[in-house]
Amino acid sequence: AVLAAQRTVSVAQDLKTIVEKGVETAKELEKGGEVPQTDVLQAELELNAVEILLQNARQQEQGVRRELAAVLGIPELPSGEVIGNLDQETKSVDFEMEWQKIQSASPLLQMAQMQIEQARAQIERERVQPIPDVQVQASLMHDFAGDQALLGTQIGLMLPIHNKNQGNIAAAESALYQAVENLSRLEFALRQELADAVRRFEMAQSQVELYREKILPKAQQTLDLTTKGYQAGEIDFLRVLTAQRTYVENQVDYIAALAELQSAQVQIDGLLITGGLKNPSQLLSQPGSNRNPVSIRDLTRPTKAN
Secondary structure, three states: OHHHHHHHHHHHHHHHHHHHHHHHHHHHHHHOOOOOHHHHHHHHHHHHHHHHHHHHHHHHHHHHHHHHHHHHOOOOOOOOOOOOOOOOOOOOOOHHHHHHHHHHHOHHHHHHHHHHHHHHHHHHHHHHOOOOOOEEEEEEEEEOOOOEEEEEEEEEOOOOOOOOOHHHHHHHHHHHHHHHHHHHHHHHHHHHHHHHHHHHHHHHHHHHHHHHHHHHHHHHHHHHHHHHHHHOOOOOHHHHHHHHHHHHHHHHHHHHHHHHHHHHHHHHHHHHHHOOOOOHHHHHOOOOOOOOOOOHHHHOOOOOOO
């Protein structure tokens, strides 16, 4: 965001220089009686509009610099430009390859898989331990009639005469089912977020290439030709204004596409490093994240070693 804001300021400054030259040209032509005074007034109005654009761009830059400083936990960024290349070439992104990286590197998925293995191990422990643990409960009551405290102790033991620890086994199986469902929901939610990030990346990449290869060169050429034509008295000033505004709009849109491309790349990298920039609870609350119920019989089967 800081790089994009800096770039917008730079473009606005360049445009201000161009429009200032246009004002000077209009004044010279007006003195020679070649153009009416309205051309000078229009040029000056255009210069005022560019000055507002430059002022807004500088304020936007200051705002994003403060936001970045807050994220870094410092009062303010050092003076000067932030170093970086907003125009750097980006490689295409393959969805399935990125998903494989997430599956192998995401801490969230690794933790969910660990919970599954722990639940499987708990089931095995319960199956080989037919005698459940002794349950001890203490209670403290007050006898208002005798105005004295009563301390009680309860000791319970479920005798496995018929169930052979079936209650604890069922509880462990339920925990395993929940762990598998949790992994399934996380995978589905992460795939959704990755799909969104890849879609944003591909759209922004296409826009950047179109602006870089076709739109910006044509806008620059149009501005140069109309400026020269106006100086030669061949083109009216309205066409010069149109060329200037088109040039500015395309430059600003190009910067926005570059910023969107970087934002999408950050989102993809965030999924690879942390399992997503969203909170896990946000991922699990996404619509459709509860899918594919699994049988307990399948869950409790030991995994085969590769």
